[in-house]
Amino acid sequence: MGGEVVIGRGLALESPVGAASGTFGYGFEAERMGNLAGLGAVFTKGTTVAPRPGNAPPRIAEVPGGMLNSIGLQNPGVEVVASEYAPRWRRWGPKVIVNVAGSTIDDYVRVCQRLDLVPEVAGVELNISCPNIAHGLDLGVDPHAAAACTRAVRKVTGKALIVKLTPNVTDIAEIGRAVQDGGADAVSAVNTYLGLKWSHIRGAPVLPGSGMAGLSGPAIKPLALAAVARLVAALRIPVIGIGGIASADDAREFLELGARAIQIGTANFYLPGIAASCAAELRQGAGPA
Numbered sequence: 001m002g003g004e005v006v007i008g009r010g011l012a013l014e015s016p017v018g019a020a021s022g023t024f025g026y027g028f029e030a031e032r033m034g035n036l037a038g039l040g041a042v043f044t045k046g047t048t049v050a051p052r053p054g055n056a057p058p059r060i061a062e063v064p065g066g067m068l069n070s071i072g073l074q075n076p077g078v079e080v081v082a083s084e085y086a087p088r089w090r091r092w093g094p095k096v097i098v099n100v101a102g103s104t105i106d107d108y109v110r111v112c113q114r115l116d117l118v119p120e121v122a123g124v125e126l127n128i129s130c131p132n133i134a135h136g137l138d139l140g141v142d143p144h145a146a147a148a149c150t151r152a153v154r155k156v157t158g159k160a161l162i163v164k165l166t167p168n169v170t171d172i173a174e175i176g177r178a179v180q181d182g183g184a185d186a187v188s189a190v191n192t193y194l195g196l197k198w199s200h201i202r203g204a205p206v207l208p209g210s211g212m213a214g215l216s217g218p219a220i221k222p223l224a225l226a227a228v229a230r231l232v233a234a235l236r237i238p239v240i241g242i243g244g245i246a247s248a249d250d251a252r253e254f255l256e257l258g259a260r261a262i263q264i265g266t267a268n269f270y271l272p273g274i275a276a277s278c279a280a281e282l283r284q285g286a287g288p289a
């Protein structure tokens with residue numbers, strides 16, 4: 001269960017364990033800490049056409065069993081990623097898959113066109129489901145828009161094309177089928193659930209604005225398992241499971257359910273090194289010592 005997996009278009013990962021977008025930066029901190037060892041893939045922070053400073057703080061809040069985030073896609077823009085970051089990935093064991101975000105289909109096309117020229121980029125993961133940007137939400141909840149975005153990117157990339165699905169829909173399998181028909185090599189699921197933390201002391205949401213943010217962490221694992229089960233039943237392309245995974249046993253649950261690979265997100269914040277240790281544990285095939 002812990003050895004090499006192929007997640008579409010011949011992209012082989014040496015382990016089914018990856019680090020989830022937005023919780024691992026572009027991998028450089030983990031590299032310095034020796035936490036890349038044995039990982040299958042690093043999914044980078046969501047990358048856009050132009051640099052973005054992200055939302056004003058506070059941008060995260062703890063909740064029971066997880067956290068809320070409203071980062072607002074802080075990233076240096078695709079040109080910096082392609083020309084300055086990518087060369088540093090050249091000798092890494094894990095494959096680097098760049099998570100891509102935008103407000104319009106044309107944004108996704110432009111980012112993926114640029115990344116297609118970069119040999120160190122093994123694949124792209126389209127975040128069509130960012131709950132913080134109005135148009136991103138529109139793409140990920142509408143099967144026609146999700147398929148159109150996938151088709152448009154498929155035309156400009158020869159890289160493995162993974163589409164990351166939002167769970168904030170009635171029927172995630174319908175969106176999965178739409179992006180499969182649009183040419184996706186795999187889907188990843190799930191992105192964060194829409195959540196809100198309210199302060200009764202201030203009589204206002206804890207996070208700025210409407211307070212709407214993305215819920216992640218162990219609290220969402222059963223929800224994510226249900227979403228992955230639906231996708232596995234509905235699709236012929238590989239499903240990459242994400243949501244609340246914080247141990248090798250959590251990872252096994254998704255893999256036994258039929259996920260081809262998994263990603264670890266929020267747990268990286270409170271258990272640095274967890275992704276590498278899960279990969280090692282799955283490779284040994286043994287349970288915890």
Ligand SMILES: Cc1cc2nc3c(=O)[nH]c(=O)nc-3n(C[C@H](O)[C@H](O)[C@H](O)COP(=O)(O)O)c2cc1C
Binds near residue numbers: 217
């Ligand atoms: C702080 C933070 C930032 C995130 N940024 C992104 C992002 O840029 N793109 C994306 O597709 N998902 C992003 N995510 C979602 C995660 O990749 C993952 O899908 C989600 O957190 C569920 O997994 P988890 O429960 O293991 O964290 C982010 C999550 C967190 C907590």
